[in-house]
Amino acid sequence: MKKVNFRLYKAILLLGGIAFFASCDNEVNTLGTDIIGGGNFETERVEFDVYAYNHKLSAVQTNGMPLYQLGVFNDPIYGKTEAGIVSQLYLATSTFGVVSQPKEEEYANDGKASTTPENEKVTKVYLNIPFFSRVADGETENNEDGNPVARKYDLDSIFGDKSAEFQLKVEELTYYLRDLDPSSGFVEQQEYFSDRDFSGHIGMILYDSVAKIDNKEILIYKEDDPDTDDVNEGDEVSQRLTPRIRVPLKNEFFQQILDKEGSDELLSSNNFKEFIKGLRFSAYNFSNDVLMLLDWNNANIQVEYQYDRVNTSNNNEIVKNNSSFSLSLAAFTINSNTGGRSKQNNVVNILTNDPYPSEIEGEMDTETNASRIYVKGGAGTLPELRLFDPPGDSTELKKVKGQGWIINDANLTFYIDREKLDALQGLTEPPRIYVYNLEDNKVLADVELDYTTSQDNNLAKQIFGGILEKEDDKGVRYKIRITEHINQILNEDAANVKLGLAVTANINYTNNVSAGAGENGDTELHVPEASVINPLGTILYGGGDMETGNEDKRLKLEIFYTKVD
Structure with a gap:
């Protein structure tokens, strides 16, 4: 030949x-x-x-997957597909406030006015799931008067009516998504499929209300400092967020994380995922069909909390300090040098098709x-x-x-x-x-x-x-x-x-x-x-x-x- x-x-x-x-x-x-x-x-x-x-x-x-789908898509040929998501959460820290939990326990028992347990308390929780987007042509960060404005973005990977409103539901997942497949002797990665039914493994509802798609960035303003009478810090932008789904979640669900500071539940990522197994995300009651392909690898939950500190320069007054931590929803992280992917969370898209014609x-x-x-x-x-x-x-x-x-x-x-x-x-x-x-x-x-x-x-x-x-x-x-x-x-x-x-x-x-x-x-x-x-x-x-x-x-x-x- x-x-x-x-x-x-x-x-x-x-x-x-x-x-x-x-x-x-x-x-x-x-x-x-x-x-x-x-x-x-x-x-x-x-x-x-x-x-x-x-x-x-x-x-x-x-x-x-590199991205995940949420919503409903009505294909004129094949019929309707509904898409939901279940996702683990990744916690990068096990210490909250300034000092560790053993130190807080020491402060609680030393009888000194100059020390105090931090008593961390969740104040706000926000879910952030970005859309794929880029700044629209001609958009600027400030108007002609120099005041900040929210820029418009061109949104990508959204099928259907971008003006549609829908009901977004976020629920606790009580099913543990294991990493390794027991049928392979725990050698191969566990595969999760689009027809998996998690409806029997749902706990607390963290959000269930109207959401919509907005192509404007979200401006986060600073808190005003009452000690500076001549300046209003509340007019200053501290952060600009690209267009995204951003909704509040229930504080009490995330308070349990702070309450476990110093415990085995936060000792490792695997321990944490057995403690907080994940969340389920679904959408329903659409004003019009829309399917969103979401930038899940940049999605997170931002948890804001307060903790106690002693102001020793002011008669040991106990003051409230603000801090925050985030929980990543990302399925994987990307190595910036090699482009390789490292697994972080199990995230599963649930896809439900109507029967074909x-x-x-x-x-x-x-x-x-x-x-x-x-x-x-x-x-x-x-x-x-x-x-x-x-x-x-x-x-x-x-x-x-x-x-x-x-x-x-x-x-x-x-x-x-x-x-x-x-x-x-x-x-x-x-x-x-x-x-x-x-x-x-x-x-x-x-x-x-x-x-x-x-x-x-x-x-x-x-x-x-x-x-x-x-x-x-x-x-x-x-x-x-x-x-x-x-x-x-x-x-x-x-x-x-x-x-x-x-x-x-x-x-x-x-x-x-x-x-x-x-x-x-x-x-x-x-x-x-x-x-x-x-x-x-x-x-x-x-x-x-x-x-x-x-x-x-x-x-x-x-x-x-x-x-x-």
């Missing part, structure tokens, strides 16, 4: 591409004689069948080469693709392997079923789709070898493609290049693995997570993490039989190759 050097392949890809577009008459061309020692090149184009199979996911792994349900988990491919993110669908031959067959592939073809280009073009989509109202089309090695749970070589970048994550890796192409502001097709993948199959004896198809929220997120499919949800598959955090869906033409008039939209594998005589 003839091996093709990859650098040679890349050079000939460029030269072959130039030759192909410069001459469409299939004449023999002589190119690159100094590269491969001369010879005739014959550029050819060939198509092969693609076999597509729709699978419905029963659940997807949702712990350890009967037309779509009937196309799930069959052995028929699908004429329509149903693609939905979240805990949605998983289309499976087979190139050249159906499962269990390799007839077509055997005919072309070992022919010594130099693969100039190989692509899959997915045409959108506009007839079905145009009949729907309020549809947001996925800006990008993604193909990956479903069999081995790996990215394709074409993704790894594509170094094109963009400030917009959905426009990076443009050679690989998968970007929505539009005409008259409507999506028409997605084109994905799998040139090196096909080269490896035909010329390097790589396996013709089954491929997975998914929407993606960020082409740079190539990590895959576990998923279940089938009627009983007992088949373990893997889906891109970036598809789990993308709620969008679409309908594409598949590889099965097409009705009259749509034959040219049938999914095919298209290969341009150069044959060396």
